[in-house]
Amino acid sequence: MKKKSVMLTFLMVFALSAILAACGGNNGNNTANSGNSGNSGTTNSTEQNSGGDGGEASGNELSGKVTFLTNRTDMIGKEYDEYVKRFNEKYPNIKIEFEASQTDYNQQAKVRMASGELPDLMFIPDIPNSDLPKYFAPLDDLQLSSGLTFKDFKSYDGKLYGITTGNSTSGIVYNKKAFADAGITEIPKTWDEFLAACEKLKQNGVIPLSSNFKDKWPLGSWVYDLPRVIENNKDFPNEIINTETPFTMDNGYGKAMSLIKELADKGYLEKDINSTNWEQSKKDIANGKMAMYFLGNWVINQVIGVGAESDNIGFFPLPFDNSGDSRAAFNPDFFYAVNKDSKNLEATKAFLTWMLEDSGYEDFAGFISPLEGRESKLSQLAEFQATGVELQEGMPDDPKVIEIRNKAQIDLPAIAQEFVLAKDPQAVLDKWNKAWAKAKQELGY
Template identity: 35%
Template sequence: MLKRIAAGLAAGLLSAMALTACGGGDDGSATPSGEITVLTNRTDIVDSVFKDYKKRFEAKYPDVTVKFEAITDYEGEVRIRMNSPDYGDVLLIPNSVTADQLPSFFEPLGTVDELEEKYRFVASEQTYQKQVYGIAIVGNAQGFVYNKRIWREAGITEPPKTPAEFLAALRAIKDKTAATPLYTNYKDGWPLTMWESDRGAVSANPNAVNELVLDDTPWAPGREHFVIDSLLYDAVQQGLIEADPTTTNWEASKVDLATGKIATMRLGSWAISQIQGAAKDPADVGFLPFPTQVDGAFHSVISGDYKNAVNINSKHKAAARAWVTWFADESGYATDQGGLSPKIGDPMPKTLDDFTKWGVKYFELHPMPEGKEGLDKRIDAAAEIGLLDQKYRQRLVDAARGARKESKEAIFDDLNERWSKARKSTQ
């Protein structure tokens, strides 16, 4: 469920289309049978929780055998495997796959009209020309996982409403506690991509991405990317992060946040239950909205995490499709992870009780207009920025901590120039 993008994927995928477009196997309407391989990034629970899923699924579909393949570098390895037809029967769609590439690699699961009454996130995510190619394994709200006890010790009991208040809270944590106020997870890198998920929330605008592709200066003062990236940069520059970002450790950071050595990390709501599981008192671990308000309210974009999809080359498409549906409808995975169920109407998780108390408003981003699907990714690729790549914000961290001789203003000017040129070249 860790979202990250590999900049070189597009070329590799395009070269693979000729190999994969032929498809294969049954059409998905037959009785589920055969052996299917399910790729997953959950290396931590593939030998425990997923074994229970296998047992329950095979009890319902006795003619199907499920094998799991857990992959640590999911984006990188699957990118390579998609240059051949051998990339499992069910897999999580890599983040770098653009909308127009979906039909070349994945079996359509139904139309948006057919599925949007049952599932969240299908109207705008992993959809192309009104066909849905993936169902979310879990939905996420966006914000900061934090240690409530540490924040209370620093005298902060209400969520900050502005970036300035947020920075002031981090300074109080630094002054009054022994905890690291904000942990970047710079070395592992992918957690820095989580900051991009706040676009839309800053302005409470479901058309944020649609308007981004029309904007020549996304890093101009007041724009969402300016607000998001300034908050990260300023926190680093003011010494409110770990002492040496180059030595961070993701697995250790979860325990450190749970026990109070770390006060705050920018993550999706999927991480709450993982960190609570490492805490002596799970109630110490909570979730904060991004520190901006519109019309007196916090906002949080909800979106699907990775999407389960069926390999267009699968020889057992009916079995693969049965797994995708069962996983969304019956596995309980989303609830187990403290996330939003992809099924509309299922209750909100208890991990987001504080968001309910604070009146946080949720919304999904609107899909791109027909014919413009994936335009934001194409502009991003042409600009060679990598909005969903860790290197983009590692550059900000390095500049802010003095490891690069660049000012925040110089970086923003460069990003604006590159984005503007790319936007004109991709219209």
């Protein structure tokens, strides 16, 4: 992607996402090049009848029951209830039920797929795009007010099967008062400046960066986004198909993991990185006991939601080296999908359309809208963009890379955990290079 002007607006960035090449994906999200990974218009007015639960009507008279398997357990009984109330003002005869994923969403979704017991609406787990038609209904007939971002990420054979719930960019979410109290007057623009800021925070009795190391999934930005940003190559995670040694100290993976290891070695992460607590960390960022996250913009509203003043939470690009270059990843999050065997197919599509157009979920979740041209209401994103950062759009994962990675049992956040704790990080890379090469050979690649 060509380097953008510092005056480039997010609106222009969103429009560009429609030209992504077709093909092949917080906590465990389906992001670009991830291998994993929390947004008023027209409704679906197709005249086909819905079935199941005795519901049979057309247009705005659709009826039936729609089940939605979600990872947002925090919204059940709260925001989701409000969504249903508003949705039923348009569709009074459609009942919405939420199923909570209490464990690893990706794994739970795969178990449900294997058993043939899918909900009506869900998020797409980490499967090849060639498998999408086996489980999900095409969504090309949804009547939306504008084009979709990252439309080609979950398409196959010219048909659309998945729609992003929202988009995000990774950066440093920080407590402004904690910075000010530590004497940090300017946003770090180089890695050395970032380390200096961390030292000031540490000396002031504040934990510089919350990694949630033990939980593993919060390390995703370090291993899915940062390597390709360091390489300045949006397709870097796919190009490893051409090598037997994808993990080296001097490429994006080694450099990214070395950065978080340096933070750990200098005592800039949690005092005990093996006993972190995700929910508590949000409160600690909000009250200034911890100063920073390296996560997507989706976490900003969660920090505000546990007590932070919005004006006290900022967002800037992570300076990954001393060049002064400013780049950050731009990715989709989970992708909605509709069960092709749903007994209430049109009712489910109506609810999905409403979620995209009218729910306001992207604003609640701190996402960039999945619909092209909608500007974010998150003020922190304006602060982020004002730094002149170049947003690097992700590429869909190459199916061959997914296949090799799965066969080799490569879990990038888990590898980062090993790397950070290892006395000999090179040995960790050697171990997983060997696993990659073996799987690649056995698969004939």
